[in-house]
Amino acid sequence: MQLSRKKNIAGALAAATCSLLGQPAMAQEAQGSSETPWQFDTALLYYGETDRVTAVEGVVGVSKDFGDEHIFSGKLVLDGLTGASATGAVPQPYAQTFTRPSGNGEYQIGAGETPLDDTFRDTRVQINGQWTQPIWNDYRISTGGQLSKEYDYLSVSVNGSLARDFNQRNTTVSAGLSYAFDSIDPEGGRPVGFSSMPLRGNYASDDSFRQAFDATRQDGSDSKNTLDLMLGLTQVINRRTIMQFNYGLSLVDGYMTDPFKMLSVVDDGGITSDLLYEQRPDSRVKHNFYWQTKYAMDNGVADVSYRFSTDDWDIHSHTLDSKLRFDLSDNTYIQPHFRYYQQSAAEFYRPYLMQGDALPDFASADYRIGEMTAYTLGLKYGILLKEGRELAFRLEYYQQDPKNAGFEAPGVLQDLDLYPSVKAVIAQVSYRF
Numbered sequence: 001m002q003l004s005r006k007k008n009i010a011g012a013l014a015a016a017t018c019s020l021l022g023q024p025a026m027a028q029e030a031q032g033s034s035e036t037p038w039q040f041d042t043a044l045l046y047y048g049e050t051d052r053v054t055a056v057e058g059v060v061g062v063s064k065d066f067g068d069e070h071i072f073s074g075k076l077v078l079d080g081l082t083g084a085s086a087t088g089a090v091p092q093p094y095a096q097t098f099t100r101p102s103g104n105g106e107y108q109i110g111a112g113e114t115p116l117d118d119t120f121r122d123t124r125v126q127i128n129g130q131w132t133q134p135i136w137n138d139y140r141i142s143t144g145g146q147l148s149k150e151y152d153y154l155s156v157s158v159n160g161s162l163a164r165d166f167n168q169r170n171t172t173v174s175a176g177l178s179y180a181f182d183s184i185d186p187e188g189g190r191p192v193g194f195s196s197m198p199l200r201g202n203y204a205s206d207d208s209f210r211q212a213f214d215a216t217r218q219d220g221s222d223s224k225n226t227l228d229l230m231l232g233l234t235q236v237i238n239r240r241t242i243m244q245f246n247y248g249l250s251l252v253d254g255y256m257t258d259p260f261k262m263l264s265v266v267d268d269g270g271i272t273s274d275l276l277y278e279q280r281p282d283s284r285v286k287h288n289f290y291w292q293t294k295y296a297m298d299n300g301v302a303d304v305s306y307r308f309s310t311d312d313w314d315i316h317s318h319t320l321d322s323k324l325r326f327d328l329s330d331n332t333y334i335q336p337h338f339r340y341y342q343q344s345a346a347e348f349y350r351p352y353l354m355q356g357d358a359l360p361d362f363a364s365a366d367y368r369i370g371e372m373t374a375y376t377l378g379l380k381y382g383i384l385l386k387e388g389r390e391l392a393f394r395l396e397y398y399q400q401d402p403k404n405a406g407f408e409a410p411g412v413l414q415d416l417d418l419y420p421s422v423k424a425v426i427a428q429v430s431y432r433f
Contacts, residue, residue: 036065039388043430050423053083053120069140070133077126084116088261088365090352091115091416092272099197101260102188103213106200114420117260124150138165142176154183161230170236180226186259189217193279194359197262216277224254240297246290256280263365267355270411276353278364286311300325300333314347315369331384337396339376345369345405351418354410367402367419374400378426389433396426 041061048054057079065071087098096109100119109115130144140163148155161176184190195216203209229249236242257280265274292305307319318341325335346369348362378396385391402419409418 038062038064039432041430041432043428045426045428047426048424049083051084052116052422053081053085055079055081068134070131072129072131074129075127077124079124081120081122081124083120084118085120085260086367087115087117088263088278088367089115089275090264090266090270090272090365090413090418093412093416096272097199097201098275099199099213100188101186103210112416114417120260122150122152124148138169139163140165146180152184152186156181157226163232172232172234174230174232174234176228176230176232178226178228178230180228182224182226182254183221184224184255184259185221188259189214189219190222190255190257190259191277192216192218193257194276194363197275197277222255224252224256226253227251241293241295243294244290244292246288248286248288248290250284250286250288252284252286254282256282256284258364258366261364261366263350263363264352265355266352266410266413268410270409270413270416273355278366279362280348280364281313281362284311284313299327313369315344317341317343333382333384335380335382337376337378337380341372341374343372345371349405351404351407352413370419371403371405372400373403374398376426387433390431392428392430394426394428394430398424398426 039062041059041063043057043059045057045059046055047057057077059075059077061073061075063071063073089096089098091109091112091114094111096115097106098109098115098117099106101117102119107118126146126148128144128146130142132140132142134140141161142163143158143160145159146155146157157178157180159176159178161174163172163174165172192215198209198212198216200206200209203212227250230246231248232244232246234242234244257278259277261278263276263278264272265276266272286309288307288309290305290307292303295302301324303323303325305319305321307317307321309315309317309319319339320341321337321339323335323337325333327333346364348360348364349366349370350360350363351365351370353359353363376396376398378394380392380394382390382392400422402421404419409416
Protein backbone atom coordinates (compact mmCIF):
# COMPACT_ATOMS: atom_id res chain seq x y z
CA MET A 1 0.00 0.00 0.00
CA GLN A 2 2.80 2.41 0.90
CA LEU A 3 4.69 1.68 -2.34
CA SER A 4 1.50 2.14 -4.34
CA ARG A 5 0.79 5.46 -2.62
CA LYS A 6 4.29 6.80 -3.37
CA LYS A 7 3.93 5.71 -6.97
CA ASN A 8 0.59 7.56 -7.24
CA ILE A 9 2.15 10.76 -5.86
CA ALA A 10 5.02 10.59 -8.33
CA GLY A 11 2.67 9.89 -11.20
CA ALA A 12 0.34 12.71 -10.23
CA LEU A 13 3.21 15.21 -10.02
CA ALA A 14 4.61 14.04 -13.35
CA ALA A 15 1.21 14.52 -14.97
CA ALA A 16 0.95 17.98 -13.41
CA THR A 17 4.41 18.89 -14.68
CA CYS A 18 3.59 17.74 -18.20
CA SER A 19 0.35 19.70 -18.19
CA LEU A 20 2.07 22.92 -17.18
CA LEU A 21 4.87 22.49 -19.69
CA GLY A 22 2.50 21.57 -22.49
CA GLN A 23 3.93 18.04 -22.92
CA PRO A 24 1.95 14.78 -22.95
CA ALA A 25 2.50 12.66 -19.83
CA MET A 26 3.57 9.74 -21.98
CA ALA A 27 6.49 11.80 -23.28
CA GLN A 28 7.98 12.09 -19.79
CA GLU A 29 7.69 8.35 -19.24
CA ALA A 30 9.35 7.70 -22.58
CA GLN A 31 12.49 9.78 -22.07
CA GLY A 32 15.54 7.78 -22.93
CA SER A 33 13.49 4.98 -24.47
CA SER A 34 12.54 4.02 -28.01
CA GLU A 35 9.48 5.48 -29.64
CA THR A 36 6.14 4.80 -27.95
CA PRO A 37 2.77 3.78 -29.42
CA TRP A 38 0.29 6.37 -30.61
CA GLN A 39 -1.96 7.70 -27.88
CA PHE A 40 -5.53 8.75 -28.65
CA ASP A 41 -7.76 11.05 -26.62
CA THR A 42 -11.41 11.15 -27.66
CA ALA A 43 -14.32 13.08 -26.19
CA LEU A 44 -17.96 13.86 -26.89
CA LEU A 45 -19.35 17.01 -25.28
CA TYR A 46 -22.87 18.40 -24.95
CA TYR A 47 -23.53 22.05 -24.04
CA GLY A 48 -27.12 23.20 -23.66
CA GLU A 49 -28.41 26.61 -22.60
CA THR A 50 -31.97 27.01 -21.36
CA ASP A 51 -34.08 28.16 -24.35
CA ARG A 52 -30.94 29.27 -26.21
CA VAL A 53 -27.89 27.67 -27.82
CA THR A 54 -27.20 23.95 -27.95
CA ALA A 55 -23.82 22.58 -29.02
CA VAL A 56 -22.54 19.05 -29.60
CA GLU A 57 -18.79 18.62 -30.06
CA GLY A 58 -16.63 15.64 -30.90
CA VAL A 59 -12.86 15.67 -30.39
CA VAL A 60 -10.13 13.24 -31.42
CA GLY A 61 -6.59 13.98 -30.24
CA VAL A 62 -3.46 12.03 -31.09
CA SER A 63 0.09 12.17 -29.76
CA LYS A 64 3.28 10.18 -30.20
CA ASP A 65 6.83 10.34 -28.91
CA PHE A 66 9.15 9.22 -31.69
CA GLY A 67 12.03 8.97 -29.24
CA ASP A 68 14.39 11.48 -27.64
CA GLU A 69 11.42 13.77 -26.87
CA HIS A 70 10.52 14.30 -30.52
CA ILE A 71 6.77 14.60 -29.99
CA PHE A 72 3.89 15.08 -32.41
CA SER A 73 0.38 15.96 -31.27
CA GLY A 74 -2.72 16.72 -33.29
CA LYS A 75 -6.43 17.25 -32.86
CA LEU A 76 -9.59 17.09 -34.93
CA VAL A 77 -12.70 18.89 -33.68
CA LEU A 78 -16.18 18.79 -35.17
CA ASP A 79 -19.05 20.67 -33.56
CA GLY A 80 -22.57 21.72 -34.42
CA LEU A 81 -24.51 24.60 -32.90
CA THR A 82 -28.22 25.29 -33.06
CA GLY A 83 -30.73 27.35 -31.14
CA ALA A 84 -31.45 30.98 -30.39
CA SER A 85 -28.94 33.77 -29.84
CA ALA A 86 -29.59 37.13 -28.15
CA THR A 87 -29.63 39.94 -30.74
CA GLY A 88 -28.93 42.84 -28.37
CA ALA A 89 -32.35 44.45 -28.82
CA VAL A 90 -34.33 45.18 -25.65
CA PRO A 91 -37.67 43.54 -24.79
CA GLN A 92 -40.86 45.54 -25.11
CA PRO A 93 -44.35 45.31 -23.55
CA TYR A 94 -45.68 44.35 -27.00
CA ALA A 95 -44.66 41.85 -29.69
CA GLN A 96 -41.74 42.85 -31.93
CA THR A 97 -40.88 41.94 -35.52
CA PHE A 98 -37.30 41.57 -36.80
CA THR A 99 -35.76 40.94 -40.20
CA ARG A 100 -33.64 37.80 -40.45
CA PRO A 101 -29.87 38.36 -40.99
CA SER A 102 -30.13 37.05 -44.55
CA GLY A 103 -32.92 39.49 -45.38
CA ASN A 104 -35.14 36.55 -46.28
CA GLY A 105 -38.13 36.57 -43.99
CA GLU A 106 -38.96 37.85 -40.54
CA TYR A 107 -39.46 36.51 -37.02
CA GLN A 108 -41.56 37.69 -34.09
CA ILE A 109 -40.73 38.05 -30.41
CA GLY A 110 -43.51 38.00 -27.83
CA ALA A 111 -44.30 40.80 -25.39
CA GLY A 112 -41.81 41.01 -22.51
CA GLU A 113 -39.48 38.41 -24.05
CA THR A 114 -35.77 38.87 -24.71
CA PRO A 115 -35.26 39.16 -28.50
CA LEU A 116 -33.57 35.96 -29.69
CA ASP A 117 -32.73 35.01 -33.25
CA ASP A 118 -33.70 31.34 -33.53
CA THR A 119 -32.04 30.89 -36.93
CA PHE A 120 -28.63 30.37 -35.29
CA ARG A 121 -27.07 27.26 -36.85
CA ASP A 122 -23.47 26.48 -37.62
CA THR A 123 -21.02 23.63 -38.09
CA ARG A 124 -17.32 23.98 -37.37
CA VAL A 125 -14.39 21.77 -38.34
CA GLN A 126 -11.01 22.38 -36.76
CA ILE A 127 -7.71 20.59 -37.25
CA ASN A 128 -4.35 21.37 -35.72
CA GLY A 129 -0.92 19.83 -35.35
CA GLN A 130 2.10 20.49 -33.14
CA TRP A 131 5.71 19.27 -33.22
CA THR A 132 8.02 19.56 -30.20
CA GLN A 133 11.67 18.55 -29.92
CA PRO A 134 14.92 19.45 -28.13
CA ILE A 135 17.49 21.36 -30.19
CA TRP A 136 20.62 21.75 -28.06
CA ASN A 137 21.62 21.49 -24.42
CA ASP A 138 18.47 22.29 -22.45
CA TYR A 139 16.58 24.10 -25.21
CA ARG A 140 13.31 22.88 -26.71
CA ILE A 141 11.27 24.23 -29.63
CA SER A 142 7.67 23.72 -30.65
CA THR A 143 5.91 24.69 -33.88
CA GLY A 144 2.41 24.12 -35.14
CA GLY A 145 -0.60 25.30 -37.07
CA GLN A 146 -4.38 25.29 -36.98
CA LEU A 147 -7.20 25.51 -39.50
CA SER A 148 -10.81 26.17 -38.49
CA LYS A 149 -13.76 26.48 -40.88
CA GLU A 150 -17.35 27.47 -40.22
CA TYR A 151 -20.15 28.32 -42.62
CA ASP A 152 -19.20 32.00 -42.73
CA TYR A 153 -15.84 32.06 -40.94
CA LEU A 154 -12.33 30.81 -41.78
CA SER A 155 -9.38 30.94 -39.41
CA VAL A 156 -5.77 29.95 -40.12
CA SER A 157 -3.00 30.24 -37.55
CA VAL A 158 0.66 29.30 -37.02
CA ASN A 159 2.70 29.28 -33.82
CA GLY A 160 6.18 28.71 -32.48
CA SER A 161 7.81 28.66 -29.06
CA LEU A 162 11.21 28.26 -27.45
CA ALA A 163 11.78 26.88 -23.94
CA ARG A 164 14.88 26.38 -21.83
CA ASP A 165 15.30 24.22 -18.74
CA PHE A 166 17.49 25.22 -15.81
CA ASN A 167 18.30 23.86 -12.39
CA GLN A 168 18.23 20.18 -13.36
CA ARG A 169 15.01 20.77 -15.31
CA ASN A 170 13.23 22.10 -12.25
CA THR A 171 12.92 25.55 -13.82
CA THR A 172 11.68 26.29 -17.33
CA VAL A 173 11.39 29.64 -19.09
CA SER A 174 9.58 29.92 -22.40
CA ALA A 175 8.54 32.41 -25.07
CA GLY A 176 5.93 31.83 -27.75
CA LEU A 177 4.55 33.70 -30.73
CA SER A 178 1.46 32.99 -32.82
CA TYR A 179 -0.29 34.66 -35.75
CA ALA A 180 -3.87 34.10 -36.87
CA PHE A 181 -5.71 35.28 -39.96
CA ASP A 182 -9.51 35.20 -39.94
CA SER A 183 -11.85 35.78 -42.87
CA ILE A 184 -15.48 36.75 -42.18
CA ASP A 185 -18.26 36.52 -44.76
CA PRO A 186 -21.57 36.43 -42.84
CA GLU A 187 -24.86 35.34 -44.37
CA GLY A 188 -26.64 38.34 -45.79
CA GLY A 189 -23.43 40.40 -45.82
CA ARG A 190 -21.76 42.67 -43.27
CA PRO A 191 -24.15 45.37 -42.01
CA VAL A 192 -23.16 49.02 -42.28
CA GLY A 193 -22.53 50.23 -38.75
CA PHE A 194 -25.52 52.08 -37.21
CA SER A 195 -27.69 51.57 -40.29
CA SER A 196 -31.39 50.94 -39.56
CA MET A 197 -32.86 47.48 -39.87
CA PRO A 198 -35.49 47.60 -42.65
CA LEU A 199 -38.79 45.80 -41.99
CA ARG A 200 -40.81 44.31 -44.84
CA GLY A 201 -44.06 45.82 -43.54
CA ASN A 202 -42.73 49.33 -44.15
CA TYR A 203 -42.30 48.79 -47.93
CA ALA A 204 -44.83 48.48 -50.73
CA SER A 205 -43.08 45.60 -52.54
CA ASP A 206 -40.46 42.93 -52.12
CA ASP A 207 -38.18 44.73 -54.58
CA SER A 208 -38.27 48.01 -52.66
CA PHE A 209 -37.59 46.15 -49.39
CA ARG A 210 -34.66 44.27 -50.95
CA GLN A 211 -33.16 47.52 -52.21
CA ALA A 212 -33.42 49.01 -48.73
CA PHE A 213 -31.91 45.89 -47.16
CA ASP A 214 -29.00 45.79 -49.64
CA ALA A 215 -28.27 49.45 -48.85
CA THR A 216 -27.48 48.40 -45.26
CA ARG A 217 -24.88 45.86 -46.43
CA GLN A 218 -21.19 46.11 -47.34
CA ASP A 219 -19.85 44.17 -50.32
CA GLY A 220 -17.42 41.28 -49.95
CA SER A 221 -15.83 39.66 -46.92
CA ASP A 222 -13.58 41.20 -44.30
CA SER A 223 -10.66 39.95 -42.23
CA LYS A 224 -9.03 40.08 -38.82
CA ASN A 225 -5.37 39.60 -37.83
CA THR A 226 -4.23 38.50 -34.38
CA LEU A 227 -0.65 38.47 -33.07
CA ASP A 228 -0.09 36.81 -29.67
CA LEU A 229 3.04 36.84 -27.52
CA MET A 230 3.38 34.57 -24.47
CA LEU A 231 6.16 34.57 -21.84
CA GLY A 232 6.19 31.81 -19.24
CA LEU A 233 8.01 30.58 -16.15
CA THR A 234 7.46 27.10 -14.67
CA GLN A 235 9.04 26.10 -11.37
CA VAL A 236 9.08 22.80 -9.51
CA ILE A 237 8.83 23.91 -5.87
CA ASN A 238 9.32 20.51 -4.29
CA ARG A 239 8.47 16.86 -4.94
CA ARG A 240 4.78 17.64 -4.56
CA THR A 241 4.33 21.16 -5.90
CA ILE A 242 4.76 22.83 -9.27
CA MET A 243 3.91 26.43 -10.17
CA GLN A 244 3.56 28.41 -13.38
CA PHE A 245 3.41 32.10 -14.30
CA ASN A 246 2.47 33.45 -17.76
CA TYR A 247 2.16 36.86 -19.34
CA GLY A 248 0.30 37.24 -22.63
CA LEU A 249 0.01 40.13 -25.05
CA SER A 250 -2.52 40.07 -27.90
CA LEU A 251 -2.75 42.58 -30.75
CA VAL A 252 -5.92 42.34 -32.84
CA ASP A 253 -6.61 44.36 -35.97
CA GLY A 254 -9.53 44.14 -38.38
CA TYR A 255 -13.25 43.35 -38.38
CA MET A 256 -14.52 42.69 -34.85
CA THR A 257 -18.14 43.82 -35.18
CA ASP A 258 -20.69 41.04 -34.72
CA PRO A 259 -22.79 41.16 -37.91
CA PHE A 260 -25.78 39.57 -36.14
CA LYS A 261 -26.05 42.03 -33.23
CA MET A 262 -28.11 45.23 -33.01
CA LEU A 263 -29.15 48.00 -30.62
CA SER A 264 -32.60 49.35 -29.83
CA VAL A 265 -33.15 53.11 -30.03
CA VAL A 266 -35.74 54.01 -27.37
CA ASP A 267 -37.59 57.20 -26.44
CA ASP A 268 -38.05 58.66 -22.96
CA GLY A 269 -40.85 56.18 -22.35
CA GLY A 270 -38.60 53.22 -23.19
CA ILE A 271 -40.47 52.43 -26.41
CA THR A 272 -38.34 51.28 -29.35
CA SER A 273 -38.35 53.72 -32.25
CA ASP A 274 -35.57 52.17 -34.36
CA LEU A 275 -33.19 49.21 -34.59
CA LEU A 276 -29.55 49.87 -35.52
CA TYR A 277 -26.79 47.42 -36.38
CA GLU A 278 -23.88 47.61 -33.96
CA GLN A 279 -20.40 49.04 -34.62
CA ARG A 280 -17.18 48.05 -32.79
CA PRO A 281 -13.58 49.32 -32.99
CA ASP A 282 -11.25 47.70 -35.53
CA SER A 283 -8.33 47.26 -33.12
CA ARG A 284 -7.80 45.79 -29.68
CA VAL A 285 -4.81 45.33 -27.35
CA LYS A 286 -5.16 42.73 -24.60
CA HIS A 287 -2.93 41.82 -21.64
CA ASN A 288 -3.34 38.81 -19.40
CA PHE A 289 -1.50 37.51 -16.35
CA TYR A 290 -1.85 33.88 -15.32
CA TRP A 291 -0.79 31.87 -12.25
CA GLN A 292 -1.30 28.16 -11.65
CA THR A 293 -0.25 25.79 -8.88
CA LYS A 294 -0.58 22.02 -8.74
CA TYR A 295 -0.02 20.06 -5.56
CA ALA A 296 0.21 16.26 -5.39
CA MET A 297 -1.46 14.92 -2.27
CA ASP A 298 -1.23 11.40 -0.91
CA ASN A 299 -4.48 10.49 -2.65
CA GLY A 300 -4.98 13.09 -5.39
CA VAL A 301 -4.01 16.41 -6.96
CA ALA A 302 -5.09 19.97 -6.15
CA ASP A 303 -5.08 22.40 -9.09
CA VAL A 304 -5.73 26.12 -8.56
CA SER A 305 -5.30 28.95 -11.08
CA TYR A 306 -6.03 32.68 -11.39
CA ARG A 307 -6.10 34.87 -14.48
CA PHE A 308 -6.36 38.65 -14.77
CA SER A 309 -7.07 40.18 -18.19
CA THR A 310 -7.38 43.77 -19.32
CA ASP A 311 -7.61 45.54 -22.67
CA ASP A 312 -8.01 48.94 -24.29
CA TRP A 313 -11.76 48.33 -24.64
CA ASP A 314 -11.81 48.81 -20.86
CA ILE A 315 -12.81 45.19 -20.19
CA HIS A 316 -11.15 43.89 -17.03
CA SER A 317 -11.74 40.31 -15.93
CA HIS A 318 -10.80 37.95 -13.09
CA THR A 319 -10.98 34.17 -13.36
CA LEU A 320 -10.50 31.78 -10.45
CA ASP A 321 -10.46 28.08 -11.32
CA SER A 322 -9.99 25.13 -8.97
CA LYS A 323 -10.01 21.36 -9.40
CA LEU A 324 -9.45 18.84 -6.63
CA ARG A 325 -8.90 15.25 -7.69
CA PHE A 326 -9.47 12.50 -5.11
CA ASP A 327 -8.39 8.91 -5.74
CA LEU A 328 -11.22 6.62 -4.65
CA SER A 329 -9.12 3.54 -5.32
CA ASP A 330 -6.09 2.53 -7.33
CA ASN A 331 -8.08 2.89 -10.55
CA THR A 332 -10.95 5.35 -9.89
CA TYR A 333 -11.14 9.02 -8.96
CA ILE A 334 -13.51 11.97 -8.69
CA GLN A 335 -12.66 15.58 -9.45
CA PRO A 336 -14.90 18.44 -8.24
CA HIS A 337 -14.56 21.64 -10.25
CA PHE A 338 -15.37 25.24 -9.40
CA ARG A 339 -14.78 28.27 -11.63
CA TYR A 340 -15.69 31.90 -10.95
CA TYR A 341 -15.51 34.69 -13.52
CA GLN A 342 -16.10 38.44 -13.15
CA GLN A 343 -15.93 41.04 -15.94
CA SER A 344 -16.43 44.79 -16.35
CA ALA A 345 -18.22 46.29 -19.35
CA ALA A 346 -16.51 47.59 -22.48
CA GLU A 347 -16.37 51.37 -22.68
CA PHE A 348 -18.69 51.34 -25.71
CA TYR A 349 -21.21 48.88 -24.26
CA ARG A 350 -24.75 50.27 -24.31
CA PRO A 351 -27.86 48.19 -23.49
CA TYR A 352 -29.80 50.64 -25.74
CA LEU A 353 -29.45 54.07 -27.37
CA MET A 354 -31.61 57.07 -26.52
CA GLN A 355 -33.64 58.73 -29.28
CA GLY A 356 -32.36 62.22 -30.04
CA ASP A 357 -28.84 61.63 -28.68
CA ALA A 358 -25.88 61.91 -31.06
CA LEU A 359 -24.59 58.53 -32.19
CA PRO A 360 -21.32 57.46 -30.51
CA ASP A 361 -18.33 56.30 -32.54
CA PHE A 362 -18.90 52.73 -31.38
CA ALA A 363 -21.67 50.92 -29.55
CA SER A 364 -22.77 47.34 -28.87
CA ALA A 365 -25.52 45.83 -26.70
CA ASP A 366 -23.92 42.37 -26.75
CA TYR A 367 -24.16 41.11 -23.15
CA ARG A 368 -20.92 39.16 -23.65
CA ILE A 369 -18.94 42.43 -23.50
CA GLY A 370 -21.09 43.89 -20.72
CA GLU A 371 -20.60 43.64 -16.98
CA MET A 372 -21.19 40.13 -15.67
CA THR A 373 -20.33 37.38 -13.25
CA ALA A 374 -20.38 33.68 -14.03
CA TYR A 375 -19.66 30.45 -12.24
CA THR A 376 -19.28 26.77 -13.06
CA LEU A 377 -19.87 23.85 -10.70
CA GLY A 378 -19.06 20.35 -11.82
CA LEU A 379 -17.84 16.85 -11.09
CA LYS A 380 -15.71 14.44 -13.08
CA TYR A 381 -15.51 10.69 -12.48
CA GLY A 382 -12.62 8.74 -13.99
CA ILE A 383 -11.74 5.07 -14.37
CA LEU A 384 -8.13 4.06 -15.04
CA LEU A 385 -8.06 0.94 -17.19
CA LYS A 386 -5.27 -1.37 -18.27
CA GLU A 387 -2.40 -0.31 -20.54
CA GLY A 388 -2.80 3.41 -19.80
CA ARG A 389 -6.41 3.65 -20.95
CA GLU A 390 -8.86 5.95 -19.17
CA LEU A 391 -12.63 6.47 -19.26
CA ALA A 392 -14.09 9.62 -17.71
CA PHE A 393 -17.48 11.30 -17.30
CA ARG A 394 -18.00 15.00 -16.56
CA LEU A 395 -21.17 16.88 -15.62
CA GLU A 396 -21.24 20.62 -14.92
CA TYR A 397 -23.68 23.47 -14.38
CA TYR A 398 -22.87 26.91 -15.76
CA GLN A 399 -24.62 30.20 -15.01
CA GLN A 400 -23.84 33.64 -16.42
CA ASP A 401 -25.37 36.70 -14.76
CA PRO A 402 -25.19 39.96 -16.74
CA LYS A 403 -25.23 43.12 -14.61
CA ASN A 404 -26.41 46.69 -15.04
CA ALA A 405 -23.25 48.72 -15.70
CA GLY A 406 -24.85 51.91 -14.38
CA PHE A 407 -27.57 52.66 -16.94
CA GLU A 408 -30.90 54.08 -15.76
CA ALA A 409 -33.73 52.39 -17.64
CA PRO A 410 -36.37 54.79 -19.02
CA GLY A 411 -40.14 54.23 -18.92
CA VAL A 412 -41.41 50.73 -19.59
CA LEU A 413 -37.89 49.25 -19.54
CA GLN A 414 -37.92 49.56 -15.76
CA ASP A 415 -40.47 46.76 -15.61
CA LEU A 416 -38.70 44.44 -18.07
CA ASP A 417 -35.73 42.10 -17.56
CA LEU A 418 -32.89 43.72 -19.49
CA TYR A 419 -30.19 41.45 -18.08
CA PRO A 420 -31.51 37.87 -18.02
CA SER A 421 -29.27 35.10 -16.73
CA VAL A 422 -27.92 32.41 -19.05
CA LYS A 423 -27.98 28.89 -17.61
CA ALA A 424 -26.43 25.82 -19.18
CA VAL A 425 -25.65 22.15 -18.58
CA ILE A 426 -22.37 20.64 -19.78
CA ALA A 427 -21.93 16.88 -20.12
CA GLN A 428 -18.88 15.07 -21.48
CA VAL A 429 -17.63 11.52 -21.88
CA SER A 430 -13.97 10.96 -22.77
CA TYR A 431 -11.83 7.92 -23.50
CA ARG A 432 -8.05 7.69 -23.74
CA PHE A 433 -6.29 4.71 -25.25
